[in-house]
Amino acid sequence: MNMFNKKDSSTETEAPRPAPESPARRETSAGSRAVIGSSIHVDGTLRGNEDLVIEGKVNGTVELKKNSVTIGAQGEVNADVYAHTIFVDGTMEGNLVAAERIVIRKSAKIRGSITAPRVSLEDGARFNGTIDMDPESEVLSKAFSRQADKQRPTPPTPTANGSGKAETKAAGSSAA
Amino acid sequence: MSAGAALDQPLGSPLCLRAPVFADLIGGLDEGQRHVILDLGPARSGLIERLNVLRCRLDVLDLTRHLSHLIQLQSDDDERAQQAILAKSLPSGRPEPLQIVLCWDLLDYLPLAVTARLLTLLRERLAPAARLHALVEYASPHMPISPRRIGPNLEGNLLVEATAPELGPAPRHSVGTLASHLPGFRAERSMLLGNGMQEYLFRFSAANV
Structure with missing residues (x-):
């Protein structure tokens, strides 16, 4: 059976609301989300197991394959983003890959590729690139196959705040 | 409805139009097969919703944003500039042959020589038997001065909305005229x-x- 079945995925996913401007913070309760605030600039790889809202600048790779990633209206992302669900309000250049769904809002400006079994785009959004809605696409299979995850090295223990939930590997963070 | 009725539509009030050729083109796509479509206009919600039920890759190359520049590129010397626009705008990554090219009303706004050049540049990306769909102003000698916002709804009809109130002359291309400027079509x-x-x-x- 296809793991990215469009017909089984009719439930709407509620987008997490972007947080008010704040520095990066992390909530530790179940179902929490991390926020990269508008003054934060991250270069590197972000991995973890909680939802993420990006209002700052991120360059590199974002891998939250079981969670949602929201690029807020102030967010500027130049990265490849892998997540369960992705919402875009801000500016994005790179590849967006979601196991479930990608939602592009009208304020979004995107250049790159979008890969997800379900994609929605509000009129007014600026997009140039490729939208791959094929649930059997190679990109989806590679990104979310269990085999691929097994081959990936285990991420080191988180050190940022001791929550034990998410890892942030920033190869040089600076305030924007 | 009278010819040119769309020209009387107030801004922000789309006209719902039955477009049998478009409906057959999209409706005839096999749900089990992968399809690759090139859209030469801005990304639009209705088209993406319509294609969501298919195994589909949609390449969006919004030439309406480059229109004023493209119109100036008519001489042979301008070929490199056109190539640069295409190279910059065409989706990168693994190329797959394009099966459908959607022009909407773009060809009404491009000089025929520019259309011919663009299609020549796209030719190597086309699948055998690729289809090109276009809408042209035909009955009226006038058309909006900038491309309309056109996209399908889920019923397969087209929603046509003017983006500017001003009108300009319509070239009223015949099918033969356009065919002679679409190399290979x-x-x-x-x-x-x-x-x-x-x-x-x-x-x-x-x-x-």
Whole structure:
């Protein structure tokens, strides 16, 4: 059976609301989300197991394959983003890959590729690139196959705040 | 509905138009097969919703944003500039042959020489028997001065909305005129729509080049 079945995925996913401007913070309760605030600039790889809202600048790779990633209206992302669900309000250049769904809002400006079994785009959004809605696409299979995850090295223990939930590997963070 | 009725539509009030050629083109796509479509206009919600039920890759190359620049590029010397626009705008990554090219009303706004050049540049990306769909203002000598916002709804009809109140002259291309400026394409179907626009479908064959 296809793991990215469009017909089984009719439930709407509620987008997490972007947080008010704040520095990066992390909530530790179940179902929490991390926020990269508008003054934060991250270069590197972000991995973890909680939802993420990006209002700052991120360059590199974002891998939250079981969670949602929201690029807020102030967010500027130049990265490849892998997540369960992705919402875009801000500016994005790179590849967006979601196991479930990608939602592009009208304020979004995107250049790159979008890969997800379900994609929605509000009129007014600026997009140039490729939208791959094929649930059997190679990109989806590679990104979310269990085999691929097994081959990936285990991420080191988180050190940022001791929550034990998410890892942030920033190869040089600076305030924007 | 009278010819050119769409021209009387107030801004922000889309006209719902039955477009049988477009409906057949998209409706005829096999749900089990992968399809690759190139959209030469801005990304639009209705098209993406319509294609979401298919195994589909949609490449969006919004040439309407480059329109004023493209119009100036008519001489042979401008070929490199056109190539640069395409190279910059065409989706990167693994190339897959394009099966459908959607022009909407873009060809009404491009000089024929520019259209010919662009299609020549796209030719190597086309699948055998690729289709090109276009809408042209036909019944009225006037059309909005900038491309309309056109996209399908889930019923397969087209929603047509003017983006500017001002009108300019319409080139009123015949199917033959357009075919002669689309290298490798032959006219396959045409249909006069309820608002006076013509819907054209062309089919590509490398043997026609």
